[in-house]
Amino acid sequence: MRFSKKVQECSLSPIRKFYPYAEEAKRQGKRIYHLNIGQPDVETPRAFFDAVQNFAQPVLAYAPSPGLPVLIEAVIQYYEQLGIHYEPGDVTVTTGGSEALSIALNCILDDGDEIIVPEPFYPNYNTFARIAGAHIRPVETRPEEGYRFAIREKIEAAINANTRAILFSNPGNPTGTVLDESELRLLADIAKEHDLFLIGDEVYREFVYGGEQLTSIGQYGDIAERAIIIDSVSKRFSACGARIGMLITRNKELQQHAMKICQARLSVATLDQIASAALYSAGSGYFDTVRAEYRQRRDTIYQKLSVIPGVICSEPKGAFYVMAKLPIDDAEKFQTWMLQEFSDGNETIMLAPGAGFYATPGRGRDEVRLAYVLKQSDLERAMDLLALGIHEYRNLNR
Ligand SMILES: Cc1ncc(COP(=O)(O)O)c(C=O)c1O
Incomplete structure (x- = not known):
């Protein structure tokens, strides 16, 4: 059978592709600390589950294609608190930020077009x-x-004649880089001058550790037509399984085109939208607590990484990832070995090998992305396992 060139040129996610090895290791009774995936262990606010329990309608019906008004209104109120005003037609609810990305790109790209993305970037x-x-x-x-x-x-x-957009995540996955106001403004200016869309993937907005103001490209009125925001409840409320995200833009034409795709996929899960709307009542105290927790984890992982001989990394300022260069030949080989051969007290770790975060061939081979999504004691143990693993692997490959 024939398959599309498009799909053949895609790769499995470096974040998920080692799962078969992990499953085998687990079958053999090994405990695995997952530093490979941005799945936080912080509890989802109770409001989500209460809303599910209180659901009393006799039929679980399709939601409207643009999303349930109760969720759209909650999102609009959230942005009002950031000083950004949106109308209901500016927000389309999607199945995670993932679908918002896919819909946005399908609306603005043709075969042969290019988008500019700083690398390393989110592989999807x-x-x-x-x-x-x-x-x-x-x-x-x-x-x-x-x-x-x-x-x-x-x-x-x-930038060349085929360039259609600049896409970036801020705070950055996998780098943890947080853009300051002058950098954001510069991106907006470049997009304007070169007639490009500016796609801000802002799913980690709350996760900044230096006291920075929460930002968004939505704050610039002069690029209202070209700014596209990718948003999500997954990380903000530790609700990855809800699969609720948003495509936000004041560009009415883009929203109309997006609606063709949204109507074809009918709607986003009704119950998850109702429960996600309830999440937005969590209040700023919730974010302060979560941010303090992640800041502590960031400090732990960075301190632990910095003392492993041969490891090079820079302190992440936001999101919950750190990219590190390890003193090994090939991170994919190292990851496979960590799952198949290595064990200390019948425990090992999973990382995300770096190559998949780059588009430039050859870059990232000796790098890994670590997600600091585990509680303090687990994180410390995982980093000790990494140090031990590197030491043993290097001895074997001498
Ligand atoms: C930068 C970035 N954008 C978008 C997503 C998609 O998240 P979701 O589809 O769960 O909203 C992720 C998930 O890890 C991410 O890291």
């Missing part, structure tokens, strides 16, 4: 861009420079 961007017929044009960044990419010359050097 590549899949969504390829399926829409386009390619990622990466902008290289360096750990020594805190992975900063909002530099006019760097971005303009990547």
Whole structure:
């Protein structure tokens, strides 16, 4: 049988592709600490489950294609608190930020188009861009420079006649980089000057650890037509399984095109929308507690990584990931070995090998992304296992 070139050019997610090895290791009784996936262990606010329990309608009906008004209103109120005003027609509810990305890219990209993305980047961007017929044009960044990419010359050097958009996550997955106000403004200016869409993936907005103000590209009125925000309850409320996200833009034409795809997929899960609307009543105290917890985890992982001989990394400022260069030949080989051969007290760890976070061939082979989503004691143990694993692996490969 024949398969599309588009899908053949995609790869399995580096975050999930080692699961078969992990399943086998678990069958053999090994405990695995998961640092590979951004699945927080912080409890989802009770309001979500209470809303599910209180659901009293006799039929679980389709929701409207744009999303349930109760959730759209909750999202609008949330943005009002950030000083950003949206109308109901500016917010489309999607199945996670993932579907918002996929719909947005399918609305703006044709075969042969390009989007500019700073690398390393969230690997699924590549899949969504390829399926829409386009390619990622990466902008290289360096750990020594805190992975900063909002530099006019760097971005303009990547723009050509096929460029349609700049896509970035802020705070950054996998780098933890947080853009400051002047950097965001620069991206908005470049998008304006070169007639590009600016897609801000802001699913980690609350996760900033230096006291920064929460930002959004939605704050710039002069790019209202070209700003597309990808948002989600997954990380914000530790509700990844709800699968609720949003595509937010004031560009009415884009929303109309998006609605064609939304109507074709009918609707987003009704009960999850009702329960997600309830999450937005959590209040700022909730975010303060969660942020303090993650800041502590960030400090732990960074401190532990910094003392492993040969490891190079820079302190992440946001999200809940850190990218690190390990003193090994190949992170995929190392990960397979950690799952198949290594064990200390019948325990091991899972990481996300770095190559899949890059579009440039050859980059990221000796890097890994670690997600600090485990509670303090588990995180400490996981980092001790990493240090031991690196030591043993290097001895074997001498
Ligand atoms: C940067 C980024 N964007 C989007 C998503 C998609 O999240 P979801 O579909 O759960 O909203 C993720 C998930 O890890 C992510 O890290």
